[in-house]
Amino acid sequence: MSETSTAVPGPTATQPGPAAEAAALDAADPLRAKRAEFVLDDTVYLDGNSLGALPAAVPGRLADVVRQEWGTGRIRSWMEAGWWEAPERVGDRLAPLIGAPPGSVVVSDSTSVNVFKAVVAAVRLAQQDSADRREILVDATTFPTDGYLAESAARMTGCTLRAVPAGRMPAEAGPGTAALLVNHVDYRTGELADLAGTTAAAHRVGARVVWDLCHSAGALPVDVEDHGVDLAVGCTYKYLNGGPGSPAFLHVRPDLADRFDSPLPGWTSHADPFAMSFSYAPGEGIARGRVGTPDILSLLALEEALTVWEGVDVHAVREKSLALTDFFLRCLDAHVPAGLLRVVTPREHHRRGSQVSLACDDAGSVMERLIARGVVGDHRRPDVLRFGFAPLYTSFAETERAARVLAEVLAEGRG
Amino acid sequence: MSETSTAVPGPTATQPGPAAEAAALDAADPLRAKRAEFVLDDTVYLDGNSLGALPAAVPGRLADVVRQEWGTGRIRSWMEAGWWEAPERVGDRLAPLIGAPPGSVVVSDSTSVNVFKAVVAAVRLAQQDSADRREILVDATTFPTDGYLAESAARMTGCTLRAVPAGRMPAEAGPGTAALLVNHVDYRTGELADLAGTTAAAHRVGARVVWDLCHSAGALPVDVEDHGVDLAVGCTYKYLNGGPGSPAFLHVRPDLADRFDSPLPGWTSHADPFAMSFSYAPGEGIARGRVGTPDILSLLALEEALTVWEGVDVHAVREKSLALTDFFLRCLDAHVPAGLLRVVTPREHHRRGSQVSLACDDAGSVMERLIARGVVGDHRRPDVLRFGFAPLYTSFAETERAARVLAEVLAEGRG
Numbered sequence: 001m002s003e004t005s006t007a008v009p010g011p012t013a014t015q016p017g018p019a020a021e022a023a024a025l026d027a028a029d030p031l032r033a034k035r036a037e038f039v040l041d042d043t044v045y046l047d048g049n050s051l052g053a054l055p056a057a058v059p060g061r062l063a064d065v066v067r068q069e070w071g072t073g074r075i076r077s078w079m080e081a082g083w084w085e086a087p088e089r090v091g092d093r094l095a096p097l098i099g100a101p102p103g104s105v106v107v108s109d110s111t112s113v114n115v116f117k118a119v120v121a122a123v124r125l126a127q128q129d130s131a132d133r134r135e136i137l138v139d140a141t142t143f144p145t146d147g148y149l150a151e152s153a154a155r156m157t158g159c160t161l162r163a164v165p166a167g168r169m170p171a172e173a174g175p176g177t178a179a180l181l182v183n184h185v186d187y188r189t190g191e192l193a194d195l196a197g198t199t200a201a202a203h204r205v206g207a208r209v210v211w212d213l214c215h216s217a218g219a220l221p222v223d224v225e226d227h228g229v230d231l232a233v234g235c236t237y238k239y240l241n242g243g244p245g246s247p248a249f250l251h252v253r254p255d256l257a258d259r260f261d262s263p264l265p266g267w268t269s270h271a272d273p274f275a276m277s278f279s280y281a282p283g284e285g286i287a288r289g290r291v292g293t294p295d296i297l298s299l300l301a302l303e304e305a306l307t308v309w310e311g312v313d314v315h316a317v318r319e320k321s322l323a324l325t326d327f328f329l330r331c332l333d334a335h336v337p338a339g340l341l342r343v344v345t346p347r348e349h350h351r352r353g354s355q356v357s358l359a360c361d362d363a364g365s366v367m368e369r370l371i372a373r374g375v376v377g378d379h380r381r382p383d384v385l386r387f388g389f390a391p392l393y394t395s396f397a398e399t400e401r402a403a404r405v406l407a408e409v410l411a412e413g414r415g
Numbered sequence: 416m417s418e419t420s421t422a423v424p425g426p427t428a429t430q431p432g433p434a435a436e437a438a439a440l441d442a443a444d445p446l447r448a449k450r451a452e453f454v455l456d457d458t459v460y461l462d463g464n465s466l467g468a469l470p471a472a473v474p475g476r477l478a479d480v481v482r483q484e485w486g487t488g489r490i491r492s493w494m495e496a497g498w499w500e501a502p503e504r505v506g507d508r509l510a511p512l513i514g515a516p517p518g519s520v521v522v523s524d525s526t527s528v529n530v531f532k533a534v535v536a537a538v539r540l541a542q543q544d545s546a547d548r549r550e551i552l553v554d555a556t557t558f559p560t561d562g563y564l565a566e567s568a569a570r571m572t573g574c575t576l577r578a579v580p581a582g583r584m585p586a587e588a589g590p591g592t593a594a595l596l597v598n599h600v601d602y603r604t605g606e607l608a609d610l611a612g613t614t615a616a617a618h619r620v621g622a623r624v625v626w627d628l629c630h631s632a633g634a635l636p637v638d639v640e641d642h643g644v645d646l647a648v649g650c651t652y653k654y655l656n657g658g659p660g661s662p663a664f665l666h667v668r669p670d671l672a673d674r675f676d677s678p679l680p681g682w683t684s685h686a687d688p689f690a691m692s693f694s695y696a697p698g699e700g701i702a703r704g705r706v707g708t709p710d711i712l713s714l715l716a717l718e719e720a721l722t723v724w725e726g727v728d729v730h731a732v733r734e735k736s737l738a739l740t741d742f743f744l745r746c747l748d749a750h751v752p753a754g755l756l757r758v759v760t761p762r763e764h765h766r767r768g769s770q771v772s773l774a775c776d777d778a779g780s781v782m783e784r785l786i787a788r789g790v791v792g793d794h795r796r797p798d799v800l801r802f803g804f805a806p807l808y809t810s811f812a813e814t815e816r817a818a819r820v821l822a823e824v825l826a827e828g829r830g
Contacts, residue, residue: 039482039486039487041487043489045489047489047490050490051485051489051490051493053486053489054481054482054485054486054489058481059478059481059482059486062477062478062481062712063474063477063478066469066473066474066477066658066716067454067469067474069659070466070469070658070659071454071468071469071474072454072456074460074462074466074468074469074791075462075465075466075791075793076786076791077659078466078659083659083660109524109525109528109707110524110681110706110707110708110710111707111708112679112681112682112683112706112707112708113524113528113679113681113706113707116678116679140693142693143682143691144682144685144688144691144692144693144695145681145682145683145706145707147693147694147695148680148681148682148685148695149679149680149681151680151695152677152678152679152680156571156572156678157571163693188691235708237708243481243485243711243712244484244485244492244493244498244708244709244710244711244712245498245707245708245709245710245711245712245714246710246712247710248707262567263531263567263571264527264528264531264564264567265563265564265566265567266525266527266528266560266563266564267527267558267559267560267563268527268560270559270563273559274796275796276558276559276603276795276796277559278555278557278559278562278578279562280559280562280563280566291525291527291528291560292524292525292526292527292528292560292660292663293525293526293527293650293652293659293660294659294660295525295659295660295661295662295710295713296658296659296660297477297658297659297660297661297712297713297716298710298712298713299660301481301712371491376489376490376491378490380691381689381690381691
């Protein structure tokens with residue numbers, strides 16, 4: 001099987017191989033105990049890149065937040081239960097997963113809203129250095145919301161927006177570039193962009209970079225500090241398992257925080273919120289990324305969800321992620337007759353996130369039939385099947401089963 | 416007791432009167448059964464204008480959302496459990512409380528973020544009619560976040576921002592005015608602005624009005640449709656009891672929806688979200704107010720919280736609210752020695768929300784001592800005590816007790 005087609009022996013000849021290999025890989029998996037910290041069932045859930053599974057500790061914690069902190073503590077809980085500081089506290093808990101230092105991440109609002117904050121702030125940072133910078137670059141295959149918000153940011157800051165492939169960003173950024181907005185992992189293809197190289201190239205021409213980490217946070221080491229990333233945003237409901245629509249994060253490089261000029265300066269980002277001053281004075285540090293009253297129920301559910309990361313090395317997560325996706329591709333080689341699938345995701349490790357995207361005929365129907373047989377991925381129009389591998393809870397046995405069932409479905413479609 | 420001072424007989428002379436009156440008023444209260452639908456205790460909770468009490472049905476519903484819809488349904492719940500449509504569905508549930516028609520309210524994001532959407536959209540609407548409109552008016556005593564976001568909206572749309580007293584808005588709006596942003600109830604004084612008159616005056620000069628209903632939604636009839644309000648925003652965690660930081664609402668007058676040009680066009684407001692198009696095409700109707708992925712846990716907790724309004728006439732709520740605040744003022748007349756308190760909130764019904772604000776010396780310390788004795792209001796610097804009356808769960812007996820305990824605290828302070 002190549003990048004563009006499958007070319008393998010028939011399924012039955014090699015079936016015992018993958019299943020036995022899966023058992024051995026699971027037995028040797030240093031993260032295997034983590035699976036027990038999630039609510040799972042017989043379904044092979046390969047859609048954790050869209051909505052992460054429920055961490056088992058969340059329901060109890062959330063019930064306590066509702067009944068005790070809200071029900072009994074009521075207004076006092078803003079201070080006594082630590083609600084007020086939750087956006088920064090949860091940000092600090094998340095920070096190590098993206099290689100960010102303490103005090104540089106805040107959890108607040110949706111990813112979309114944070115994209116707007118970050119892109120506008122990046123343009124303003126660049127223009128503080130040189131007012132002539134009037135162009136924003138966005139990767140041409142961006143998740144749509146990033147493009148829409150970047151367009152709005154361009155419109156509202158007097159910039160133009162230009163779409164270029166993520167891989168071309170280093171070459172396209174120039175002296176007129178204010179900001180780059182790049183998806184670290186392409187949501188559709190699963191391709192991993194070159195964060196280090198693109199960031200360095202942007203900095204060489206004096207531009208600022210905003211990374212969208214939705215599909216990499218919790219799936220692979222990001223190392224925003226090591227690479228000097230200016231700004232980053234990401235969601236918390238995929239590999240971070242925060243729950244449907246859980247609040248997103250915003251990272252601002254600490255040395256830029258006092259120049260972070262938000263387009264959404266709300267009362268909770270004020271230097272003295274309870275002075276209730278008519279004029280705005282931004283708070284210090286990452287608090288500037290806050291806007292309105294934090295959404296406590298979702299925020300504290302996320303906080304509890306993040307406890308599953310205690311003691312987990314994100315490099316071990318990456319190692320398992322690559323092993324799972326490699327194994328999935330090998331199982332497809334073993335099970336799927338040639339010509340039925342095209343592997344969309346790059347094979348090279350350094351170009352792959354934690355997802356495998358496959359193109360086939362009748363992809364929507366194929367995914368429906370897969371789901372009916374207990375293998376859950378998702379479908380992106382027109383022809384892409386996406387399978388996300390969440391290393392904390394996905395086993396090699398499930399991976400092998402997913403490939404096998406997919407092969408069956410495809411074979412039926414052909415037969 | 417007048418607007419500016421208390422002038423009453425000594426406390427003991429009239430004490431039996433208010434307590435007996437409270438009992439009679441509670442017995443005759445048509446909303447008294449609603450109290451059982453909330454989690455309450457011995458505390459007199461008069462801070463529902465800041466964070467509403469917990470509706471008793473919420474913990475069970477939220478547990479079900481977490482365990483069943485997220486834990487078991489996972490990604491399928493976006494469609495099968497109705498998560499995707501929740502922002503509009505919860506908006507429709509809320510709409511009658513502000514007199515808005517179905518399909519004109521969406522629940523999404525924080526109030527602050529909605530203020531930004533609404534003010535920018537109001538400016539664009541006004542400028543679609545006349546490009547020369549370049550001024551935004553905001554009420555001079557606005558809740559701070561509104562002013563900060565209006566300032567940002569002005570900066571990003573090439574407008575200027577001018578602060579004028581809410582009561583002066585009709586006189587100050589002119590042919591250069593693009594938008595007015597007005598707080599329906601002043602968060603500090605409890606004064607109710609003239610929604611009908613201000614909206615009509617704005618429309619006479621061709622300006623658009625954004626009303627902030629944070630302190631009126633669920634406390635009094637708003638009738639946005641009857642008064643032709645262009646845009647409105649508000650929070651859901653005060654009189655609507657949605658929980659700490661629960662998502663806010665945005666109302667767009669239906670005939671303006673197809674001209675609503677959001678500064679935050681996210682993927683969930685796209686005409687065909689799952690086409691994942693690079694170019695933005697706004698959805699129809701109120702869906703344009705959406706941005707990112709909806710925050711489901713908080714949204715569905717709010718949806719359950721709103722069930723307490725079934726069968727409740729908001730006019731009856733207003734009637735009880737005025738009766739409670741009138742009674743509180745009468746009890747203060749009866750209990751508090753002259754000269755110790757100044758009533759900040761206007762006495763006239765048509766100028767009062769559902770809150771009584773009082774000014775006194777050492778207000779911070781007075782509130783601390785009140786809370787220690789089981790009467791919870793809040794303090795706004797420098798000298799204001801705020802007492803919010805949530806008619807669904809506040810009793811006249813509690814109101815009388817609050818006034819009596821306040822009188823005791825004030826008398827001790829003097830003694």
